[in-house]
Amino acid sequence: VSLMKDAYPELEKSIVYIQKVIKSEEDRFAEALNDGLKILYEGIKKLSAEAKEEIPGSMAFMLYDTYGFPIDLTCDIAEEKGMTVDIDTFEQHMTRQREKAKAARKETYKTDELFEILTPLQPTVFVGYDAFESNSKIQFILSGHEPVKICNDERAEVILVLDKTPFYAESGGQVGDMGIIRGEDFLFRVYKTHKTHDGKYYHIGRIEEGIVSVNDSVLARVDVEKRQSIARNHSATHLLHKALKEVLGEHVNQSGSLVDEHRLRFDFSHFAALTPEEIRQIEAKANNAILKNLQVTTYWTTLHEAQEQGVVALFGEKYNENVRVVNIGDYSKELCGGTHVKSSSEIGLLKIVSETSIGAGLRRVEAVCGLNLISYLYDILDSLNETASLVKAAPNEIAQKVEELLEKHRIQEREIDSLKQHAINFEVAxxxxxxxxxxxxxxxxxxxxxxxxxxxxxxxxxxxxxxxxxxxxxxxxxxxxxxxxxxxxxxxxxxxxxxxxxxxxxxxxxxxxxxxxxxxxxxxxxxxxxxxxxxxxxxxxxxxx
Structure with a gap:
């Protein structure tokens, strides 16, 4: 910190957090190392008993993949014990893992291919911040990875590009819009919306009826109910981010997110699991902001001016010179290109439903709000009432009833163990x-x-x-x-x-x-x-x- 603080002044401000993270990482590595050593020594003992002198590559890979156990350390320990490691098989496992990860990243349409195909087109005009529908014109049709002028294939996946669109394209963690594009002689169902990095929006879907042609005039309309649910979840994500910082500390930074019509998922930097009390405090702060009916406003400015105003930006994210700022009252201020509610009260209420680790120093929370929160609560109530019926108690007496049943079970287990012991003693004789x-x-x-x-x-x-x-x-x-x-x-x-x-x-x-x-x-x-x-x-x- 002393060496780098001039270039990175935020280091000095975060020194306590940095120390905690380093200590946490040291503890995690030591724990993983101990677990890995235990498994390795047990494996070597078993192999030695079977007169084998080589550690299987599958074992070495499991230690590396599951416990982060360095292959060099496995080789060193093997050498100390007079054994070798099957490096060839280990490398085969590593290659398969890389190929599997690569395959998981493949998309139906590769962005770089589409970028080249759509290069001649002008950037799409996005009108979705202010409207749910627009009168547009079809500029481009792609069917079976081939550009066409006319298409009536109701079985194939088709891409349409319009001159302007109300459909939000997937980006910034927010999923793309769904909806319909209707022409005089056709109906096209949109189930994905994406865009190239130079601003060409493409709508992926299927023709449900009729014939689609380039230059057709169309009415493009998003699924309003889904869009509004997504907007609630996206605005809730901003409030959650702010509440996390207030409860856990300014070291909390977003490292990923997913916002769809069902829920919101938020990944952030933090070194420890959230306690039940911390979760309650975070929910309370977010819901307090929601109930204040804070107005959500947006404006465009330069990146430099936004940073001067203290707007929250994502670390490592690349921004254009002109950026969009989303303010939720005076509580939250972030750079964001997503769609949002008009006021915080539209969100309803927010409830965190899960909190997990996704890596060293990274946590993930999932939450629901609005109508999804009502559905979640109904599911909880149904489960609670079903449990109450099973244990023959009122919902507010379940805990007491379960404790009574557990105590009864413990007594019966002791009685059974006693009877078993008597039976064993008799059979032993x-x-x-x-x-x-x-x-x-x-x-x-x-x-x-x-x-x-x-x-x-x-x-x-x-x-x-x-x-x-x-x-x-x-x-x-x-x-x-x-x-x-x-x-x-x-x-x-x-x-x-x-x-x-x-x-x-x-x-x-x-x-x-x-x-x-x-x-x-x-x-x-x-x-x-x-x-x-x-x-x-x-x-x-x-x-x-």
């Missing part, structure tokens, strides 16, 4: 009577009625303690599968008896697989009919050790 001695080794290898793997492990531990020295192998049928556990006392593991190897041999007979530590292992099988044969094989296995 019966199983101990079936102890054999093979080559001087106590052996229990029996089928039990216990269905749960945790209970089966518990029973194995009890039996191992009871026999003092020996081997325990238990099997059980659970539905169409079998489960096995093997437990070996410590004194026998030192003599070469290995629970993992025993259980692997047993499971193979029952059509399964498994493994584990020398003193304990578990496995599953797919052929329940083979369980008796699998358990009977243990005595022969012990004889050969």
């Amino acid at each position: 019966e199983i101990l009577k079936k102890t054999e001695c093979i080559n001087g080794v106590n052996l229990i290898s029996v089928k039990t009625e216990v269905k749960d793997i945790d209970d089966l492990r518990k029973m194995g531990d009890i039996l191992r303690q009871k026999i003092k020295t020996g081997i325990v192998v238990l099997g059980s049928i659970n539905g169409d599968k079998t489960i096995f556990i093997a437990a070996v006392t410590k004194d026998l593991t030192k003599k070469g008896y290995h629970a993992g190897k025993i259980i692997k041999s047993v499971a193979q007979i029952a059509g399964g697989s498994g493994g584990g530590r020398p003193d304990f292992a578990q496995a599953g099988g797919k052929v329940p009919a083979k369980i008796d044969e699998a358990l009977a094989s243990v005595s022969k296995l012990i004889m050969n050790i």
Whole structure:
């Protein structure tokens, strides 16, 4: 900061925030590194047990992709352990990921191609700030990626370019308008509106009836209900941005947004998850501004003058020399080319419905307002009333009723655990009577009625303690599968008896697989009919050790 503050004076103002972000990033990296190290060491241990000397490229890629674990660090640790990394497979995964990301960015019509095709045309006159419809003339038709003079294909996606349009083109996070373009002999349904960077608006849609021709005079009309809903959400986004700054701090800056007719999504810089109290404060500030019925005004000015006036601009965004300013009363002032309400009260109310992380130092909130908020509240009320009906309580008594049910459930769980333990103890006593001695080794290898793997492990531990020295192998049928556990006392593991190897041999007979530590292992099988044969094989296995 001391070195760069002359060139970037905002650094000195934000030094506390910068320190918090750096500390947060250090903590996040340390946490990710620890998680990655744990997974890597566990993987190396497993590979070593299988006598493998190469870390699979898929494992290295998973560590890199999920935990940000550097491939160089994976290679260094592998070298320390006398292993190598399958770099070729790792690079193949990286290539596929890049190709997948590239494919996801592809559009039906590439902007650069359209830019070249539409170059001869004059920029479209946009009249949508003041009108929902306009009398226009068709300048250009594109069907099947080919320019045409006449089109009547009702199955193909078609692009129309007008001399002027009320349709807002997708930009600045706001989706493009939908609506209709009607001529004397045709009806065209618009479901997307975009523009080239030099201002040619193109309307993507389908011909619903008739024949469309270049130079046709048309009436272009946006879907007013959708446009007004989008405007409510866009104006609400500006208020939300201001409220976030007031509650969290001036370091909050917009890093992305999506505004459509259903909701608004706002991405911003912040180093921690929002608390419930912070969310309530943000909603309160935004809704307070809404209820003040603040007038929304717009004007054009130069970028320099806007910056002098303290208008909020997006960091990293490229602006023209002439910019549009949107004021919501004296509360919010931002550079914006989108469509907005005339006064804040048109928004209704705003409610944040989700808050998540989308990356290091970046948060995302989603919110609803206006009629969408009413729909959201109805959904919540329906769910609340349904829950109240299920627990047989009034809506305002649900929390108390659920707590009573949970307590009742906890009591019943303790009773069930107690009964289970009694049943296990009784079965343990019966199983101990079936102890054999093979080559001087106590052996229990029996089928039990216990269905749960945790209970089966518990029973194995009890039996191992009871026999003092020996081997325990238990099997059980659970539905169409079998489960096995093997437990070996410590004194026998030192003599070469290995629970993992025993259980692997047993499971193979029952059509399964498994493994584990020398003193304990578990496995599953797919052929329940083979369980008796699998358990009977243990005595022969012990004889050969």
